[in-house]
Amino acid sequence: xxxxxxxxxxxxxxxxxxxxxxxxxxxxxxxxxxxxxxxxxxxxxxxxxxxxxxxxxxxxxxxxxxxxxxxxxxxxxxxxxxxxxxxxxxxxxxxxxxxxxxxxxxxxxxxxxxxxxxxxxxxxxxxxxxxxxxxxxxxxxxxxxxxxxxxxxxxxxxxxxxxxxxxxxxxxxxxxxxxxxxxxxxxxxx
Amino acid sequence: xxxxxxxxxxxxxxxxxxxxxxxxxxxxxxxxxxxxxxxxxxxxxxxxxxxxxxxxxxxxxxxxxxxxxxxxxxxxxxxxxxxxxxxxxxxxxxxxxxxxxxxxxxxxxxxxxxxxxxxxxxxxxxxxxxxxxxxxxxxxxxxxxxxxxxxxxxxxxxxxxxxxxxxxxxxxxxxxxxxxxxxxxxxxxxxxxxxxxxxxxxxxxxxxxxxxxxxxxxxxxxxxxxxxxxxxxxxxxxxxxxxxxxxxxxxxxxxxxxxxxxxxxxxxxxxxxxxxxxxxxxxxxxxxxxxxxxxxxxxxxxxxxxxxxxxxxxxxxxxxxxxxxxxxxxxxxxxxxxxxxxxxxxxxxxxxxxxxxxxxxxxxxxxxxxxxxxxxxxxxxxxxxxxxxxxxxxxxxxxxxxxxxxxxxxxxxxxxxxxxxxxxxxxxxx
Amino acid sequence: xxxxxxxxxxxxxxxxxxxxxxxxxxxxxxxxxxxxxxxxxxxxxxxxxxxxxxxxxxxxxxxxxxxxxxxxxxxxxxxxxxxxxxxxxxxxxxxxxxxxxxxxxxxxxxxxxxxxxxxxxxxxxxxxxxxxxxxxxxxxxxxxxxxxxxxxxxxxxxxxxxxxxxxxxxxxxxxxxxxxxxxxxxxxxxxxxxxxxxxxxxxxxxxxxxxxxxxxxxxxxxxxxxxxxxxxxxxxxxxxxxxxxxxxxxxxxxxxxxxxxxxxxxxxxxxxxxxxxxxxxxxxxxxxxxxx
Numbered sequence: 001x002x003x004x005x006x007x008x009x010x011x012x013x014x015x016x017x018x019x020x021x022x023x024x025x026x027x028x029x030x031x032x033x034x035x036x037x038x039x040x041x042x043x044x045x046x047x048x049x050x051x052x053x054x055x056x057x058x059x060x061x062x063x064x065x066x067x068x069x070x071x072x073x074x075x076x077x078x079x080x081x082x083x084x085x086x087x088x089x090x091x092x093x094x095x096x097x098x099x100x101x102x103x104x105x106x107x108x109x110x111x112x113x114x115x116x117x118x119x120x121x122x123x124x125x126x127x128x129x130x131x132x133x134x135x136x137x138x139x140x141x142x143x144x145x146x147x148x149x150x151x152x153x154x155x156x157x158x159x160x161x162x163x164x165x166x167x168x169x170x171x172x173x174x175x176x177x178x179x180x181x182x183x184x185x186x187x188x189x190x
Numbered sequence: 191x192x193x194x195x196x197x198x199x200x201x202x203x204x205x206x207x208x209x210x211x212x213x214x215x216x217x218x219x220x221x222x223x224x225x226x227x228x229x230x231x232x233x234x235x236x237x238x239x240x241x242x243x244x245x246x247x248x249x250x251x252x253x254x255x256x257x258x259x260x261x262x263x264x265x266x267x268x269x270x271x272x273x274x275x276x277x278x279x280x281x282x283x284x285x286x287x288x289x290x291x292x293x294x295x296x297x298x299x300x301x302x303x304x305x306x307x308x309x310x311x312x313x314x315x316x317x318x319x320x321x322x323x324x325x326x327x328x329x330x331x332x333x334x335x336x337x338x339x340x341x342x343x344x345x346x347x348x349x350x351x352x353x354x355x356x357x358x359x360x361x362x363x364x365x366x367x368x369x370x371x372x373x374x375x376x377x378x379x380x381x382x383x384x385x386x387x388x389x390x391x392x393x394x395x396x397x398x399x400x401x402x403x404x405x406x407x408x409x410x411x412x413x414x415x416x417x418x419x420x421x422x423x424x425x426x427x428x429x430x431x432x433x434x435x436x437x438x439x440x441x442x443x444x445x446x447x448x449x450x451x452x453x454x455x456x457x458x459x460x461x462x463x464x465x466x467x468x469x470x471x472x473x474x475x476x477x478x479x480x481x482x483x484x485x486x487x488x489x490x491x492x493x494x495x496x497x498x499x500x501x502x503x504x505x506x507x508x509x510x511x512x513x514x515x516x517x518x519x520x521x522x523x524x525x526x527x528x529x530x531x532x533x534x535x536x537x538x539x540x541x542x543x544x545x546x547x548x549x550x551x552x553x554x555x556x557x558x559x560x561x562x563x564x565x566x567x568x569x570x571x572x573x574x575x576x577x578x579x580x581x582x583x584x585x586x587x588x589x590x591x592x593x594x595x596x597x598x599x600x601x602x603x604x605x606x607x608x609x610x611x612x613x614x615x616x617x618x619x620x
Numbered sequence: 621x622x623x624x625x626x627x628x629x630x631x632x633x634x635x636x637x638x639x640x641x642x643x644x645x646x647x648x649x650x651x652x653x654x655x656x657x658x659x660x661x662x663x664x665x666x667x668x669x670x671x672x673x674x675x676x677x678x679x680x681x682x683x684x685x686x687x688x689x690x691x692x693x694x695x696x697x698x699x700x701x702x703x704x705x706x707x708x709x710x711x712x713x714x715x716x717x718x719x720x721x722x723x724x725x726x727x728x729x730x731x732x733x734x735x736x737x738x739x740x741x742x743x744x745x746x747x748x749x750x751x752x753x754x755x756x757x758x759x760x761x762x763x764x765x766x767x768x769x770x771x772x773x774x775x776x777x778x779x780x781x782x783x784x785x786x787x788x789x790x791x792x793x794x795x796x797x798x799x800x801x802x803x804x805x806x807x808x809x810x811x812x813x814x815x816x817x818x819x820x821x822x823x824x825x826x827x828x829x830x831x832x833x834x835x836x837x838x839x840x841x842x843x844x845x846x847x848x849x850x851x852x853x854x855x856x857x858x859x860x861x862x863x864x865x866x867x868x869x870x871x872x873x874x875x876x877x878x879x880x881x882x883x884x885x886x887x888x889x890x891x892x893x894x895x896x897x898x899x900x901x902x903x904x905x906x907x908x909x910x911x912x
Contacts, residue, residue: 178709179709311846332805
């Protein structure tokens with residue numbers, strides 16, 4: 001009788017220990033997000049397009065390009081900062097206009113190109129390099145695919161857009177949009 | 191006598207008993223049947239159109255049905271209040287009426303099941319809840335626990351009551367070794383069903399009004415202080431219209447125990463109010479919605495104040511021995527506590543828990559006509575089931591309905607049946 | 621007085637479209653005794669898919685496909701939303717509605733865009749989804765779209781009594797619409813209001829119905845079951861972006877594989893400062909909000 005009581009007591013102790021252990025394990029804090037401790041399966045390969053960025057053509061207004069159609073490359077350029085009177089009056093500059101004007105971005109030596117701060121000429125198809133000079137963090141994020149719209153495949157080819165596809169370079173801030181209709185508030189049944 | 195034949199006689203005899211009754215009895219039964227038909231029609235409409243016939247929406251996804259369910263689980267659990275003194279303390283005066291408590295528990299669980307059935311979006315798929323045939327997500331889901339414990343409690347009570355009544359019918363002494371353990375087990379079972387139901391709410395972190403440890407004790411306290419009230423009223427009715435002898439001491443003792451439970455109920459409510467008001471976090475908004483209203487939305491505020499006033503008044507009436515013992519104030523107290531706890535547990539738990547919703551939106555939920563109709567139908571089913579069971583059980587307990595004997599005639603209102611006293615068979619009373 | 625911004629013409633078009641769709645739009649030509657999707661073998665799944673495709677095609681007059689694409693190994697989806705960019709235009713809401721065949725009447729929208737008050741910051745008590753202005757963003761406000769967060773610790777999965785909702789290996793929390801009993805425990809348990817209930821048979825106009833569906837995703841649902849965002853499971857398991865990501869005009873939404881250190885989402889976790897909603901509830905959403 002005594003030995004069976006002793007055995008049952010030791011069983012109870014073992015069970016209690018096991019139960020406590022399970023309880024503690026269940027309550028244990030989950031320390032790391034699950035994806036940082038993956039199950040060993042490698043992620044599927046992603047197409048590497050970090051070097052070449054495929055972008056759509058720049059969204060020129062009708063008949064505005066090439067600029068040399070109007071701007072004769074042989075004529076001298078008036079580099080004095082002024083309000084334009086003969087053409088481009090429709091352009092309202094709303095982009096750091098206190099310090100910058102047209103020729104801080106548009107090249108004087110080649111009217112069909114833009115230029116960086118150090119004078120390097122940049123095609124309109126690579127205008128993002130110009131934007132990226134001042135907006136470095138946005139440019140870095142854009143290259144990573146985090147700034148701006150992209151469509152395509154999360155594990156494959158993605159299409160980029162030029163900065164100017166969304167932002168008017170002369171007045172980049174987005175204009176407010178008309179929102180889609182609000183949801184119907186719930187109506188109780190009588 | 192062959193048990194099967196006996197059982198058949200029992201069934202036939204029971205049918206005859208329920209079909210014989212006074213004018214009052216039939217008015218009551220027919221009234222309930224009318225409400226049941228109304229409820230059934232309303233439910234069929236809901237089945238055809240969908241739950242859009244209710245006022246429940248995404249923002250308040252549980253409402254009147256689940257509130258009633260919660261209240262009725264409490265009523266079912268409260269039967270234990272009679273079992274504890276009867277069997278644990280061997281207190282004679284209450285023992286004789288324990289069966290009535292268990293019949294109430296059965297009727298309440300039947301209503302609970304019906305309220306869940308009308309609340310789910312796909313009643314045709316409730317078989318998914320059956321283990322092995324469907325897939326019951328036990329032990330992770332609290333609703334899975336509820337399915338098991340509520341059905342288990344129903345079976346337990348049904349077995350106990352059927353065994354005791356059938357033994358009395360056969361004029362055999364029931365085996366103590368069989369039913370005493372079952373009855374003793376029904377005490378933790380009753381506490382268990384209401385605790386599981388409380389945990390169903392308690393475990394939901396998304397709803398801060400429910401996510402409080404106090405919920406299980408509150409549920410139990412409000413169940414114990416309100417459930418027996420119906421039995422007190424019933425026992426007085428039985429005492430008046432049948433030969434049933436129920437001493438005043440039994441009734442007063444139950445009322446006294448209810449008073450203590452009422453105090454605990456009010457104390458726990460007060461604790462909840464203090465915590466929300468003093469801490470003054472954003473979670474206060476649920477309590478404000480209940481008692482003051484938020485941003486012009488106050489559909490349940492009057493009901494909540496009625497609930498508080500009724501609960502306090504009932505407590506006072508039950509606390510003072512003079513009012514507890516006077517039949518008028520006693521019954522008034524019973525009605526008040528039922529109103530108080532019904533409003534608090536039905537409306538005052540589900541609606542404020544879901545309003546404002548998780549994204550801060552306030553949707554003024556109030557039950558629709560269809561919901562009221564379906565709920566009235568279900569309550570009527572429960573009351574009818576209870577009435578019929580009591581109608582059969584009372585003569586059995588009195589020894590008037592046993593194997594080979596049936597009650598000679600119905601009891602007219604107010605008449606005390608002394609004629610059968612001499613002919614009652616000894617040994618059939620438990 | 622226009623309160624909803626929907627013109628009478630739009631409304632009549634919807635009604636006409638709904639009338640054109642079958643009157644009995646809750647297809648339940650599924651065998652009543654069907655097992656849970658997770659317990660079915662490949663043959664049973666194929667048969668069920670064939671039945672569903674036939675029924676849906678007949679109902680909508682289109683060649684409807686119901687896919688059962690399995691999760692890709694080594695993938696765990698994550699989502700990031702830039703609330704400095706979101707302007708509250710709701711194009712994501714309606715793109716989602718069209719892509720995922722949500723009911724137009726009664727209206728179900730899986731994405732809810734909350735207008736927040738700049739004076740209060742992220743504070744649900746001072747937010748509203750019912751903003752109705754001519755132009756967004758509105759002065760003094762910013763916007764926070766909310767949908768299913770596909771949590772690592774989903775409280776909805778824990779509480780479902782029949783396991784009709786579970787988390788797939790690629791992180792998407794899915795619902796088997798044919799197993800759900802409509803008890804709405806999951807809706808009580810979700811801290812983000814992400815789950816929606818079909819109070820009546822859903823109405824999807826046949827001409828707007830998206831016929832490329834997934835069993836666990838955007839196939840037409842029925843009355844009495846719960847539904848929610850599935851990260852466009854029918855798209856992402858084929859490698860495409862969810863619809864909301866592609867439709868957002870300002871590029872506020874980003875999506876990718878959290879297990880891939882070179883994905884956009886991991887870049888955001890590394891370089892931006894993210895937060896999740898209701899972090900104290902320990903649900904560990906895979907939906908990150910950030911400012912840029």
